[in-house]
Amino acid sequence: LGLFTLDPGFKATASCTSNITFIDGEKGILLYRGYPIEQLAAKSTFTETAYLLMKGELPTKQQLNDFNGLINKHTMVHEQLLNFYHGFRRDAHPMAIMVGVVGALSAFYHDSLDINNQQHREISAIRLLAKIPTIAAACYKHSVGQPFIYPDNSLDYSSNLLRMLFGVPSEDYQVDPVVAKALDKILILHADHEQNASTSTVRLAGSTGANPFAAISAGIGALWGPLHGGANEAVLSMLEEIGSVDKVPQFLKRARDPEDSFRLMGFGHRVYRNHDPRATVLRKEAQKVLDAMDKHDDPRFKLAMELERIALEDDYFIKRKLYPNVDFYSGIIESAMGIPTNMFTVMFALARCVGWITQWKEMIVDPDQVIGRPRQLYKGLARREYKPMSKR
């Protein structure tokens, strides 16, 4: 029994070495390839950040143009892939559709699934990055019964996504630049976060030699949970449940009660023990978007601010170092943009896709990489003899 160390939740185990993303949880620092998240959110674009994550350096103008051109070349999905959507019930959760459709991509690219072939890995990575907005938007279109909108490659990544989500064939859709910029920022902030549950799932699935589409589909499944990417959806449901500022103390009491399973969604983080730098950026951005959209009196935002204020003065939260995380504000901004609550986690998956691909690619070429296979401490019965049914 003493051969292995018990570490449930891997609180004290590093599963790999990595050069991609750095987090200092005590200081609230997040760096992609060495660059602070605040600077990337303020100055970069999502595809530039995607290039940085995937290639390790910021691109030159020419490199970024070529990269955007390559993404544009692959934004469409195979027409037969669209048939998958029709097999899902109209009321299916968009994440259920996303897990299935992304996994199904493996059925379309047999010619480039050799994980030991660098060109195959590169083209799979670009395909995922390019097609994921098209796939995500189609999840939404299916749920509202509208026709799928094909990508428009004259638009940037986030504008294209907005048009595929909200455009209809009968009207010319005008992208609001404030909304597109805010969405781009949300995508940058969610692009990678080192060895979180979904990324570790991608690496674990990928460590078996599974193809990248299968590995990333596994990651999407892991992200769906309310303790991880599903938290943004849960925050909005919670705000609706709380309803008004005067009910906040009653819900905080529930969050403090060890007998009550209720948790303040969008609060707390395994690594950040001071503040989540992504939440700090999004808090300001939320105000900007609500102002620009003339929704500054949004009751959910007011409630969220009040909840944050009261919780941060509460001993229970102070003692446990529980601060708002990225999911606390992303849902409010996305909701102001008109994105429905059940699409929030899909948006997270879409943004994290580049992180998953980059981590998967790093893992495949890591000489120390072996199949991920945790052990256990067995606490069941010792050996015993099979009893015939007449003697049980």
Ligand code: CMC
């Ligand atoms: N509300 C109330 N109490 C909490 C909360 C919360 N949101 N988070 C943690 N606690 C308490 C927990 O009950 C425990 O108390 P005690 O020591 O008395 O037993 C203590 O704080 C430590 O919590 P933990 O569950 O051991 O911490 P963890 O590092 O295992 O969990 C977490 C981290 C993010 C799962 C957790 O804080 C949580 O459930 N938060 C709400 C869900 C959420 O917002 N998730 C999004 C995370 S950020 C984005 C992402 O990863 O996708």
